[in-house]
Amino acid sequence: MATEVTDVPAAGETNGVAVEKTVTFTAVKPQLFVESPKVSDAVAFYKSAFGFEEVNRVTHPKRKADQELPLLLSAEIKLGSSSILVSDLSDDSTASGKPVGSGVIICLETEDIEAAINQAVKAGAVADGEISEGEGACCGRVGKVKDPYGVVWAICTPAKKCANVEA
Template identity: 60%
Template sequence: MALEIEQQNGGASFAALKPQLMLPAGKADEAVQFYKTAFGAEELKRVSHPKRKADQELPLILCAELKIGSASLLVCDQTDDSSCAAGNDSGSGIVFRLETLDVEGALEKAVKAGAAKEGEIVEDDGACCGGVVGKVKDPFGVAWIIASASKAADVEA
């Protein structure tokens, strides 16, 4: 569930927490359709994988944002080149996405608290809905994406 929070985190203020389901490649569209039918989800936006559109009848989904009630959920196809990969070997999982204006500060605070930084902060111009993205894994093995607010344009399926 997306929780709108106005909480100060030692200098980093978070605007949203959004669970992000990482599904085996090719399953995200099926999941989106299921959530629409089963739970009345409303699809707010969809970003398709730019390199794979020509190769497939249904392109892989980098990020589909759904609204169920007052909550948001991101649904994505896991790809080898996804900057928002779940960081596990099963090809599926859940990642939590925190949106903030101070990605670097939030990452530093998480690392100081015991999280392990995964990779570098990148400017992501499409995957995971765009913006500046960094990743950490908490001491319990849970993957977290800390990113600037989504800025990718809506793309119809």
């Protein structure tokens, strides 16, 4: 739900008691950093492998003379109601926080894991192990693929479906 902010200035007080302000977040947009200049290829891969739709692209207005392609600050790709930002990882990137290592697994839910893995592999991903029963709240059956940019994608059935099958 929402996060509480309790450090409210005096104007936010009622009868000398601090009024708690509620902060509501409207979306989560993970940001993937891909080695420059492969980010456009990564966006094309995510569209082909997982069916993402590109909804926005922001490029750096200036580029160095030796760069063939403009610096891609971010491409917003969407799957259902979820969005991910894909950005260039380069020395002159203006991104607010660059990761040291991936350390990320993104989970995609589907009813047909086998077909989803086959589609991703056909687009250039590498299957990572066998499909197995998931452990944890996020999924039922799960298979994994590693994309050409080092990101691991868990492809799983929704947890509630798994619970119905076991019952």
